[in-house]
Amino acid sequence: MKMIEANKLFKKFADLQVLRDVTFAVEQGEVISVIGPSGSGKSTLLRCLIGLEKINDGKIIIEGLDAVKTGKKAYRKMGMVFQGFNLFPHKTVLENLMVAPMLVNKNNKNELRKKSEKLLSKVGLIDKKDVYPSKLSGGQKQRVAIARALAMEPDIMLFDEPTSSLDPELVGEVLAVIKKLAEEKITMMVVTHEMGFAREVSDRVFFMDEGKILTDSTPDEIFLNPEEERIKLFLNKIL
Amino acid sequence: MDYILNVTGYILEGSLITFKLYLATAVFAVLLGIFGALGKISNIKFINKVLEIYTWVFRGTPLLLQLFFAYYGLPIIGITLQPFTAATLTFIVNYGAYFTEIFRAGIESIDKGQYEAAQVLGMNYRQTMVRIILPQTIKRVLPPTSNEAINLVKDSALVAAIGLGDLLRAAKVVVTRDFTITPFIIAAIMYLLISSVIVTVFRQLEKKYSVYE
Numbered sequence: 001m002k003m004i005e006a007n008k009l010f011k012k013f014a015d016l017q018v019l020r021d022v023t024f025a026v027e028q029g030e031v032i033s034v035i036g037p038s039g040s041g042k043s044t045l046l047r048c049l050i051g052l053e054k055i056n057d058g059k060i061i062i063e064g065l066d067a068v069k070t071g072k073k074a075y076r077k078m079g080m081v082f083q084g085f086n087l088f089p090h091k092t093v094l095e096n097l098m099v100a101p102m103l104v105n106k107n108n109k110n111e112l113r114k115k116s117e118k119l120l121s122k123v124g125l126i127d128k129k130d131v132y133p134s135k136l137s138g139g140q141k142q143r144v145a146i147a148r149a150l151a152m153e154p155d156i157m158l159f160d161e162p163t164s165s166l167d168p169e170l171v172g173e174v175l176a177v178i179k180k181l182a183e184e185k186i187t188m189m190v191v192t193h194e195m196g197f198a199r200e201v202s203d204r205v206f207f208m209d210e211g212k213i214l215t216d217s218t219p220d221e222i223f224l225n226p227e228e229e230r231i232k233l234f235l236n237k238i239l
Numbered sequence: 240m241d242y243i244l245n246v247t248g249y250i251l252e253g254s255l256i257t258f259k260l261y262l263a264t265a266v267f268a269v270l271l272g273i274f275g276a277l278g279k280i281s282n283i284k285f286i287n288k289v290l291e292i293y294t295w296v297f298r299g300t301p302l303l304l305q306l307f308f309a310y311y312g313l314p315i316i317g318i319t320l321q322p323f324t325a326a327t328l329t330f331i332v333n334y335g336a337y338f339t340e341i342f343r344a345g346i347e348s349i350d351k352g353q354y355e356a357a358q359v360l361g362m363n364y365r366q367t368m369v370r371i372i373l374p375q376t377i378k379r380v381l382p383p384t385s386n387e388a389i390n391l392v393k394d395s396a397l398v399a400a401i402g403l404g405d406l407l408r409a410a411k412v413v414v415t416r417d418f419t420i421t422p423f424i425i426a427a428i429m430y431l432l433i434s435s436v437i438v439t440v441f442r443q444l445e446k447k448y449s450v451y452e
Binding site: 075078079149 | 350352353355356357358359360361362366370371374375378450451452
């Protein structure tokens with residue numbers, strides 16, 4: 001089943017054309033890495049998929065639902081993790097996980113607590129459940145953010161440069177969690193600059209440049225013998 | 240000593256008006272400020288404009304002028320208010336304008352990422368404001384709100400100008416009658432006491448809200 005279908009997406013900020021004619025589809029359980037130089041539209045693409053930005057033209061179908069027309073019901077099938085974590089600072093770690101399911105899904109509080117604690121165990125932070133986010137390291141914050149997104153039980157996870165604002169020694173713990181999710185066959189799109197991770201975890205890699213998906217290929221194809229000159233240049237710079 | 244107790248008792252009676260005015264203003268001006276701030280950050284152009292004019296006028300003219308306008312001015316166009324009503328309404332609207340600006344700035348200081356996180360988690364606008372944005376705003380607006388709370392104690396003395404027997408006016412009555420300076424000193428001490436209580440309350444609040452720092 002197709003989880004995401006993007007058809008001829010166009011997005012413009014003022015005079016800047018950020019997405020031009022982006023078309024792709026993601027199957028159930030697929031892990032997609034989106035790489036490319038900064039300003040190529042990677043983040044904007046994710047933000048458009050989940051409705052944080054309005055597309056100017058095109059169609060986004062999430063599990064068969066036209067996202068723009070359906071709105072919330074379609075967007076709620078996705079969870080998102082941000083580069084800057086965006087945890088709620090006035091809520092404890094556990095409350096961060098519980099607040100949305102409680103308000104939005106009206107879950108039973110006790111069951112929800114158990115489920116949230118389970119998620120925190122999964123990301124290795126159950127011992128931090130009662131502390132405030134300010135007491136956590138960047139890597140821990142991002143793991144909480146991942147658990148918080150999972151608490152809404154999304155079918156699809158979108159990661160927008162989840163490790164870009166982390167100190168190098170903290171990147172690994174976050175990638176490990178994402179890898180674990182990949183093994184569980186959660187459909188994911190990950191915008192990343194971690195080429196090792198992209199190569200190891202993804203089923204397909206999108207290389208974006210100037211608002212277009214330049215290539216849509218397997219990790220081996222793109223990392224071992226990239227065809228496009230543009231990609232070779234990029235990979236040389238980054239590796 | 241008896242004299243001082245007597246005078247203090249008399250001034251305390253006057254302070255009743257001050258307290259009533261203070262409470263009414265604090266409660267309703269804060270409410271007005273919250274809704275004013277939400278209106279100011281809303282996308283409804285008409286409401287933005289109306290609130291813009293509101294804060295411009297009420298922050299840009301003297302409180303005493305507004306007080307005179309309500310009590311001496313409005314009767315000319317047929318609206319006669321009791322002194323206490325006129326004073327309370329004026330104070331609420333005046334302080335509401337300040338709170339509108341303080342809360343607006345507070346809300347706008349919250350990172351955009353907080354709205355986005357709430358949105359992708361499926362929260363609607365009301366849930367986002369009530370559960371995520373406003374609680375964080377409270378912490379940020381406590382210091383300026385504390386300033387206003389202290390200003391309000393002192394501004395309340397202005398109501399003497401439209402003949403209300405508040406704390407200051409009671410003191411002045413005794414000074415004129417007995418030709419002694421003591422009542423003013425007693426009044427000053429009372430104002431200081433009230434201000435100190437307010438400062439303490441806000442310090443406690445700030446402490447309470449600093450747990451998540």
